[in-house]
Amino acid sequence: MIALIDADSFFASCELSRKPHLRGKPVMVLGRIGSFVLAKTHEAKFRGVNTVMPYWEAKKNCPEGIFIEGDFRFYTLVSRRLMAILKQWSPVVQVSSIDEAYLDLTGIDQMHRKSFEAIGDAIREEVWQKLGITVTVGISTNKVLAKMACEKKKPNGTVVLPQAQVSKFLEGIEVGDVPGIGRQRQLAVKRYGVQLAQQMRDLPMSIIKNLFGRNGILLWKELRGEYMFKVDASTRIPKQIGRTSSFDQPTQNIKDVEGMAFYHLERSLESLHRHQLAAGELNLYLRDREFKRIYLNHSFAKPTHDFFKLAGALQTLVDKIPKGSWWRSTGILLQKLSSSKIRQLSLFEDVESVVHEEDLNRVKDDLNKRYGQFTLTSGSSLFFKKKNRKKSDDERLGVM
Numbered sequence: 001m002i003a004l005i006d007a008d009s010f011f012a013s014c015e016l017s018r019k020p021h022l023r024g025k026p027v028m029v030l031g032r033i034g035s036f037v038l039a040k041t042h043e044a045k046f047r048g049v050n051t052v053m054p055y056w057e058a059k060k061n062c063p064e065g066i067f068i069e070g071d072f073r074f075y076t077l078v079s080r081r082l083m084a085i086l087k088q089w090s091p092v093v094q095v096s097s098i099d100e101a102y103l104d105l106t107g108i109d110q111m112h113r114k115s116f117e118a119i120g121d122a123i124r125e126e127v128w129q130k131l132g133i134t135v136t137v138g139i140s141t142n143k144v145l146a147k148m149a150c151e152k153k154k155p156n157g158t159v160v161l162p163q164a165q166v167s168k169f170l171e172g173i174e175v176g177d178v179p180g181i182g183r184q185r186q187l188a189v190k191r192y193g194v195q196l197a198q199q200m201r202d203l204p205m206s207i208i209k210n211l212f213g214r215n216g217i218l219l220w221k222e223l224r225g226e227y228m229f230k231v232d233a234s235t236r237i238p239k240q241i242g243r244t245s246s247f248d249q250p251t252q253n254i255k256d257v258e259g260m261a262f263y264h265l266e267r268s269l270e271s272l273h274r275h276q277l278a279a280g281e282l283n284l285y286l287r288d289r290e291f292k293r294i295y296l297n298h299s300f301a302k303p304t305h306d307f308f309k310l311a312g313a314l315q316t317l318v319d320k321i322p323k324g325s326w327w328r329s330t331g332i333l334l335q336k337l338s339s340s341k342i343r344q345l346s347l348f349e350d351v352e353s354v355v356h357e358e359d360l361n362r363v364k365d366d367l368n369k370r371y372g373q374f375t376l377t378s379g380s381s382l383f384f385k386k387k388n389r390k391k392s393d394d395e396r397l398g399v400m
């Protein structure tokens, strides 16, 4: 039995855990450049706020909302503590993102003399008691089913999906909600009359193979309850880190592309920091309406994990996007990864300037924490602030 433990609205939950007076209020966490919503509480969601929504739009939908600039160092800390708790529950834990992990629970029920449901509840209770955040636990025979069950149960619940109930469960799920089935794949199976996950499970293997290749077969077998994707507890260092997604409809608006690209940068940075890596190269990926791909590339003189350096580079790439095309999807890819623990000094860089830069970052964080965000900001990010600042200059994003 495999469990997926996934924190509910993680960044927002982290903020509520240290500011409990905000519970029950519409709270939104903004990305580092303060321009769009990265996470929101249910109360904000009810008021029509979505993830990746620009700040001005969220503010319009939810004027009474509380906006907080993301504090990613704190979220990483909470994440580490969450994973440490989960590792007490199973020897085989695969950390799959900042707030998600797969646990192999096989035999754990015998060990604790508890049902899987009781184990899920006990994990939720422990995380709540120790960290003040809620998680949802999905348990089934493999990763894909555990993830789908978890998704369906959110927030703050435990769900066990045994083999005997899988077929019934899949009848209630759109095929587009199967992990790994994006818009393109959804359209591909639609030609075979497939709308629901259950119908995809019933397609013959030969069609799946033609459409999606070998990986598609693994996915299809998991939908049928087989265990194909192993829970991998090794901490391998990734060769590259990237994220991509399609727009609801192809867009000509560079602002849409820009917003999505920065969202992907924020999320990719989580992985970069989690693995303690720095990137030597940043790629902006685009695919147009005719499925033609383009890559825009930026190389750094030395690898970096600094958000503002990466964001500055991404902005120069966004500015190079050809005008007038219709874009179907966009993503970013961080490459030439190296450890950020040992810092290589370049030939022309002296030790003092590096130390100085790190001191500066620390002072900046401290001041912003004390006096509100954007009190002190690096020159490279000024252009974001100016662009995002609406009518009045004294309008503050950082309410807290």
Ligand SMILES: [Mg+2]
Binding pocket: 006, 007, 008, 009, 010, 099, 100
């Ligand atoms: Mg989550």
